[in-house]
Amino acid sequence: MAEEYLGQNTPKLGFGLMRLPRIPGGEDVIDVEQVKTMVDMFLEAGLTYFDTAYVYGGSEVATKAALVDRHPRDSYTLATKLNARAAGSEEKAKRQLSESLERTGAGYFDYYLLHAISKDNLGLYDDWGLWEFVKEAKEKGLIRHYGFSFHDTPELLNEILTKHPDVEFVQLQINYADWDNPSVTSRRNYEVARKHGKPVVIMEPVKGGTLANPPQSIRKLFKEAEPEMSVPSWAIRFAASLPGVLTVLSGMSNIEQMRDNLSYMSDFHPLDEKEQDIIKKAQEELAKVNSIPCTSCHYCTPGCPMNIPIPDIFSAMNKILIYGQKEEGQAQYDRDTKDKGKASACIECGQCEAMCPQHIRIRDRLKECAAQFE
Ligand code: SF4
Numbered sequence: 001m002a003e004e005y006l007g008q009n010t011p012k013l014g015f016g017l018m019r020l021p022r023i024p025g026g027e028d029v030i031d032v033e034q035v036k037t038m039v040d041m042f043l044e045a046g047l048t049y050f051d052t053a054y055v056y057g058g059s060e061v062a063t064k065a066a067l068v069d070r071h072p073r074d075s076y077t078l079a080t081k082l083n084a085r086a087a088g089s090e091e092k093a094k095r096q097l098s099e100s101l102e103r104t105g106a107g108y109f110d111y112y113l114l115h116a117i118s119k120d121n122l123g124l125y126d127d128w129g130l131w132e133f134v135k136e137a138k139e140k141g142l143i144r145h146y147g148f149s150f151h152d153t154p155e156l157l158n159e160i161l162t163k164h165p166d167v168e169f170v171q172l173q174i175n176y177a178d179w180d181n182p183s184v185t186s187r188r189n190y191e192v193a194r195k196h197g198k199p200v201v202i203m204e205p206v207k208g209g210t211l212a213n214p215p216q217s218i219r220k221l222f223k224e225a226e227p228e229m230s231v232p233s234w235a236i237r238f239a240a241s242l243p244g245v246l247t248v249l250s251g252m253s254n255i256e257q258m259r260d261n262l263s264y265m266s267d268f269h270p271l272d273e274k275e276q277d278i279i280k281k282a283q284e285e286l287a288k289v290n291s292i293p294c295t296s297c298h299y300c301t302p303g304c305p306m307n308i309p310i311p312d313i314f315s316a317m318n319k320i321l322i323y324g325q326k327e328e329g330q331a332q333y334d335r336d337t338k339d340k341g342k343a344s345a346c347i348e349c350g351q352c353e354a355m356c357p358q359h360i361r362i363r364d365r366l367k368e369c370a371a372q373f374e
């Protein structure tokens, strides 16, 4: 039986609208027809939670076309987010809510989040009165519940939740790879949210897709235990098995991923003890790999003055670090940097690191990539 949080009483899968399918051919255009099919499959399975953001290029507009214009407003719940750093000023930050309402045509948001809070940007949310702004929006009926997504230490999370006790939920990066990762601290952040009695929305359960393609030793562990289950299913079920979870967001990018997610999440069973032991073994295996923990969120790329495709370069490097695939990694690097900046073009301005929720030392890691690929 699903637990009920904030009026949400459904199996715990949310449709993350961050990595929507693109039309093949190079142009960065969302494949709205495919998204419509995915939305319909999701709703038909009895699921209701959709998650977009002001800064997910084109996502709010696609949400209107695929969801809002085609389904009754009370048949789903919709979350979006206000991003202070991307706004650049108090006035523009506050304007994001009305723009999101306009782009989606949703009339109101069931969940509204202050986006990707960390110690580097918290001052903007405080100084511009954005905590008060979301409360006022709730009083006006423009949003139903407000919370924030968070990428920093448990100490800072505790401080924020103590200062803002009326926050209704928290969105955290939780997956089995980051559970005890010292720079992501999934487990400790989750425990802080629980201590404050806040329902948790889980993001990045598959770590930007990385856990869909883990090292061979982990794939083997999962396949030997349950040959019929997909590899990413372990990651999503791990997250959804935690108590106190409002929903687990899966950023699905095609119909196949939707079909796979629905196969085990529309009738969800938490991991049993034997399956939890297998996850522990997978965590031990992962700890041996020195990969770059990039989730391909692309927050770093729009502001790069050298047009460096940072997540694509890191993905090529991870092919070598995780799987030892030198030729494939090189071919991917050559392809992805053909008309863009190479790793060595970095002028070390640092804007990307200020945006990175994973706190990756991007400039240093690009130097490693340049040494490997150029
Ligand atoms: S530090 Fe390098 S990669 Fe980062 S934004 Fe500046 S030029 Fe681009």
Ligand code: SF4
Pocket: 293, 294, 295, 296, 297, 298, 299, 300, 301, 310, 311, 355, 356, 357, 358, 359, 360, 362
């Ligand atoms: S480097 Fe950081 S900001 Fe850029 S895509 Fe990866 S995780 Fe996101």
